Amino acid sequence: MKARSSLIVVTFIVLFLVFGSFVFSVSFRATILRVLFPATRELIYLRTGLPHMLGEHLSLVLLSSVLASLAGFSLGVFVTRSCGRDFLPLVRGLSNFAQTFPPVAILALAFPVLGFGFRPTVAALFAFGILPVLNNTIEGIESVDAGLIEAAQGQGMTPSQVLLQTELPLAARVIVAGIRTSVIINIGTATIGATIGAGGLGTVIIAGLVRNNTAFVFTGAVTAAGVALATDWLFSRLEQVFFNPQDGGRSGHDSTRHSS
Amino acid sequence: MIEFDRVVKYYGTHRALDGVTFTVPDGCVTVLIGPSGCGKSTSLKLVNRLLEPDDGYVRVDGRPVKSFAVEELRRGIGYVIQSAGLLPHMTVQDNIGLVPRLLGRDKTWRRTRALDLLELIGLDPHSYARKYPSQLSGGEAQRVGVARALAANPPVLLMDEPFGAVDPLNRETLQNEFISLQRKLKKTVIFVTHDLDEAVRVADRIVLMQDGLVIQEAAPEELLGHPSNAFAREFVGTDRALKRLGRFSVSDYMSQDTSRVESEDHTSVPASATLREALSRILAVPSDQIPVRDAQNRILGSISLEAIRRAGYGGAST
Known part of the structure; x- marks a missing residue:
């Protein structure tokens, strides 16, 4: 068990170094691409550096995801309160309907209204990123046992104490899973932003598609995938740290692992 | 003393309580009993205002519960429910210290109180204080539920089928522990159950209910000896004379x-x-x-x- 986990750590470190070198060292990238695409003459996209595109990509995703998570979470909490419960069926229906939209369509609809560039892309990613957070916030809170909420009320908790000390702690895992989904989807979708001039890793992918240069497409796609995998891993670490196995039933881990 | 005064409660168009009147004397256990849907749990929840009556009054020590701030009222009344209702993300110690925390008691006070109460309910304080509810057996969780209700030392306890989810053998142990605890603490208890044997074992007084009405309000020996109508006779069963011997x-x-x-x-x-x-x-x-x-x-x-x-x-x- 211990040998296996240290092997995993070593693998992660190696992958991390390879990925870092690929992004930041032009010569390393060129070497790899030459092996993979021997027939291609132009291996390195020169107009914009890969680290710069990665930076643009991360700021697109970070900004839109933070806003989307805040909005989705707040709306989810609002429609599960007694004052907002009337809106619950409406919001649920709209959200399920909106999720069937492909992200490209959202972008296509957004740019005539919002124009070209960074901001409309953030707006489109924001709109699309709300849904998983909203859905999971609603489902997470709704799945808290009604008897437990009544027990908390019966002990004399105020409505905000019930929310902060009972509902949210018990729904946290599902809500974080929603944020995780939202961010991962946004990392992929953000590549489309390049079509309306938002920059990011999509730039090199689009350039590759236009010039029929597979090495360019590969460069952009692998980097975006690397970011998505790293983010996913980061979330799973976060979940392990915050939702430790001590609380048994909630985290789904073996509760007997807790001792002393 | 808790009084129900012509209390009416509707669920939609269904009249769940149809003018219920009874009193709960101080320092003893009053059991509300009856078949499901008779209104016993509804009555209980009117005391700590998890439900509000449509007509009539519920009074605690002569004061209508409506006149209390609802959270203050609840913090002053211990509440024990079926399958304990412990918060799964808090340790046993934090669950027991919940109401004292809401009342602003400091950490040291709460810890001492939790350990004392664990001792009182017969669980080893040092091995149980830091456990999580998922690590407890049904009977242990139910004991902790009682400890939580007692933590702020309220004069009144509401118990809603507290031992209903525990297997029969453990249930009897819990009932006996509750009886000896009550002998020491002398709380004013309203205890809801549908189990007549349990009622006969723990009650000082029994309020028998049917279809939102009080059928009979009496000491257990009296209810078993002289059931007031055909329903009461049927409810207490043909072996009521035997059950009654259980009181002596x-x-x-x-x-x-x-x-x-x-x-x-x-x-x-x-x-x-x-x-x-x-x-x-x-x-x-x-x-x-x-x-x-x-x-x-x-x-x-x-x-x-x-x-x-x-x-x-x-x-x-x-």
Whole structure:
């Protein structure tokens, strides 16, 4: 068990170094691409550096995801309160309907209204990123046992104490899973932003598609995938740290692992 | 004292409580009993205002519950529910300290209180304080639920089928622990159950309900001895005379005379047992009396079939 986990750590470190070198060292990238695409003459996209595109990509995703998570979470909490419960069926229906939209369509609809560039892309990613957070916030809170909420009320908790000390702690895992989904989807979708001039890793992918240069497409796609995998891993670490196995039933881990 | 005064409660168009009036005296256990849908749990939740009545009054010490700030009212009333309702993300210690925390008690006070209460309910404080509810058995969780209700030392306890989710063997243990706890603490308890045996065991008074109405409000011996109508008679069952014997203690009906019992008699009954147990044991032997022993297994006297019959006859005739 211990040998296996240290092997995993070593693998992660190696992958991390390879990925870092690929992004930041032009010569390393060129070497790899030459092996993979021997027939291609132009291996390195020169107009914009890969680290710069990665930076643009991360700021697109970070900004839109933070806003989307805040909005989705707040709306989810609002429609599960007694004052907002009337809106619950409406919001649920709209959200399920909106999720069937492909992200490209959202972008296509957004740019005539919002124009070209960074901001409309953030707006489109924001709109699309709300849904998983909203859905999971609603489902997470709704799945808290009604008897437990009544027990908390019966002990004399105020409505905000019930929310902060009972509902949210018990729904946290599902809500974080929603944020995780939202961010991962946004990392992929953000590549489309390049079509309306938002920059990011999509730039090199689009350039590759236009010039029929597979090495360019590969460069952009692998980097975006690397970011998505790293983010996913980061979330799973976060979940392990915050939702430790001590609380048994909630985290789904073996509760007997807790001792002393 | 808690009073229900012509209380009416609707669920939609269904009249769940149809003018319910009864009183809960201080320092004793009042059991609300009846078939499901009779309104017993509804009545309980009107006391801590998890529900509000559509008409009539619920008063605690003469003061309508409506006049209290709802959270203040609830923090002053212990609340125990079926399957305990412990918060799964908090340790046992934090669950017990919940109401004191809401009342602003500091950490040290809460910890000391939690450890004291664990001791009181018979769980080892140091091994249980830091456990999570998922690591407890049903019976342990239920004990912790009682401890949580007692933490802020409220004068009133509401117990909604507190032992309903526990297996029969553990349920009896919990009932006995509750009875001895109550003897020490003398809380004003409203206890909801649908189990007549449980009611007879723990109650000082029983309020029998049916379809949102109080059918009979009486001491258990009285309810079993003189059920007031056909429903009450059916509810208490044809073995009500036997159940009633469960209310009497052997020590009150035994004779000091040990001349007719052999000390090597295999069948005997503890002085702390009920007449119902004594009867059951007498029926298993050819003799019409058996020795009564104390906790140290010494013979104190004897209990006879005749004595039991006389005790039972007191009210079992209808």
